[in-house]
Amino acid sequence: xxxxxxRMEELMxxxxxxxxxxxxxQGSGFPIVFLHAFPLSRMMWAPQEAALAQDFRIxxxxxxxxxxxxxxLWQYTLEQAADDVRGLLDHLAIPHAVFVGLSMGGYILFAFxxxxxxxxKGLVLADTRAQADTAEGKLARFELAQIAYKxxxxxxxxxxxxxxxxxxxxxxxxxxxxxxxAMIEGNxxxxxxxxxxxxxxxxxxxPLLDQVSCPTQVIVGELDLPTPPSDAKLMxxxxxxxxxxxxxxAAHLANLxxxxxxxxxxxxFVSTLVSHQRGYTNNC
Ligand code: MLT
Numbered sequence: 001x002x003x004x005x006x007r008m009e010e011l012m013x014x015x016x017x018x019x020x021x022x023x024x025x026q027g028s029g030f031p032i033v034f035l036h037a038f039p040l041s042r043m044m045w046a047p048q049e050a051a052l053a054q055d056f057r058i059x060x061x062x063x064x065x066x067x068x069x070x071x072x073l074w075q076y077t078l079e080q081a082a083d084d085v086r087g088l089l090d091h092l093a094i095p096h097a098v099f100v101g102l103s104m105g106g107y108i109l110f111a112f113x114x115x116x117x118x119x120x121k122g123l124v125l126a127d128t129r130a131q132a133d134t135a136e137g138k139l140a141r142f143e144l145a146q147i148a149y150k151x152x153x154x155x156x157x158x159x160x161x162x163x164x165x166x167x168x169x170x171x172x173x174x175x176x177x178x179x180x181x182a183m184i185e186g187n188x189x190x191x192x193x194x195x196x197x198x199x200x201x202x203x204x205x206x207p208l209l210d211q212v213s214c215p216t217q218v219i220v221g222e223l224d225l226p227t228p229p230s231d232a233k234l235m236x237x238x239x240x241x242x243x244x245x246x247x248x249x250a251a252h253l254a255n256l257x258x259x260x261x262x263x264x265x266x267x268x269f270v271s272t273l274v275s276h277q278r279g280y281t282n283n284c
Contacts, residue, residue, distance in 0.1 A: 011068060016087035017080070022068035023061035023088055027053030030121075030274045031097040032266070034060045035085065035105030037127070037164075037253065038195045039156060040183045041067030047259035048100075052267060059097070061088055063108070065191020067183070076194030078202050082112040089119060098122040098270050102255060103227060104195065110205040113212065122273045123212065124266055126219040127252050129231035130205040130238075141196040148192045156192055157184040166223045166251035176256060209238035215276075216242040217269040219262065221250030243269075 013022050024042060026049060034045045042060035049058050062069035063081050085108070089097065098121050101109035106128025113120055133141065148156050161180060162170060170177055216239045220232035229246055236244040245265045250257040 013068070014088060014091045016084050016091065019064055019070035019072055019084075021061055021064065021070075021084060021088055023059060024049065025057070025059050025092060027055070027057045029056045030270060031057040031059060031094045032270060033085065033089070033094070033097045033099050034058070035081075035099065035101040035108050036060070036063065036066070037103035037105055038199065039066070039153075039160065039187050039192050040180070041186060043067065043179070043183050044102075044253065044256060048255060048263055048266065051259070051263040055267065056270060057094075059088070059092065059094070061085070063105075065194045066187050071188035071191035071194070073190050074194070076191075076198040078108050078111040078198050079115070081108045081198070082115055085112055086116050086119065095119065096121045098124065098273065100124040100126060100266060101128060102126040103128050103252065104199060107199060107202050107205075110208060111202070113214075114208065117214075120214050121277065122215045122217070122270065124217045124219060124269060125232075125235060126262075127221060127224050127227050127232075127254055128235075129227045130209055130235055131231070132202055132204040133200050138200040141200040145193040145196045148189050148196075153185045153187055153189065153192065157181045160184060163226055164252045166221075166249070166257060168249070169251070169257050180253065180256070206234075206238065209235060210240065212239045212242075215269070215273050217265065218242055218244045219247060219254060219265055220244070221247045221252060221254035221257065223249070223251040224254070226252050 013020050036042055036044050042062045045060045052058055064084055065071040096119055099109050106125045218232045218236050220229050232244060236242045247254045247258045247261050255262040
């Protein structure tokens, strides 16, 4: 599973589960691992890296099919993505971490927690949901994959950007819209279609929620449409002692639209958790 690593300035790559995975590892202290949304890349975490690497070890990765990681033609499931994350943790000799997953990143965290709960010291579930897709939702994924196949990543960006960002952001922050567009258009069609199949096949994670024994922070943008505050509240009701932060003025990509509030929420959650766990060796 583990293999070579090469570092070219910012780009770090490791061979994990037979493919090249690009990642970024910076800072020192307690590790926080960030899992990005569909159909983006680790670049969406730039504001979190800039703010949090002063206090923590920050690891971001391009999930298979995204950014500078390989985008093979098959082998896309959320369990496979969870295995890739575990492989990278092993590669980096990180036994435990806090994990932040936004939207699809959150779906992967549920898969990761089912398999590797002993590696998890805390969960930040951002702009995500525990429910599986409805039949209608699965059909929409198939149709989006067809658009990707026939029209390319640019057409996916046109469809996704109004779902990811608030109307105010799309109208007044062209540089942020362009960054999001560049991330989407930088992905291979195999990765986009692979993710869509993987998300359509994901199980219902509602039954998992009351078994989560880690400290958990849920974050949601108040204007999030794909995974609205009602989904966040449902997770908070069912995960023991979970806390909820609703970010005003943000839509689905709350970490990019309101980075200061998002970063402060993550910083406060991890700082509290680390201070409580200091001196303890047990897993959560
Ligand atoms: C994401 O942001 O990862 C997607 O909106 C998730 C989804 O399509 O369910």
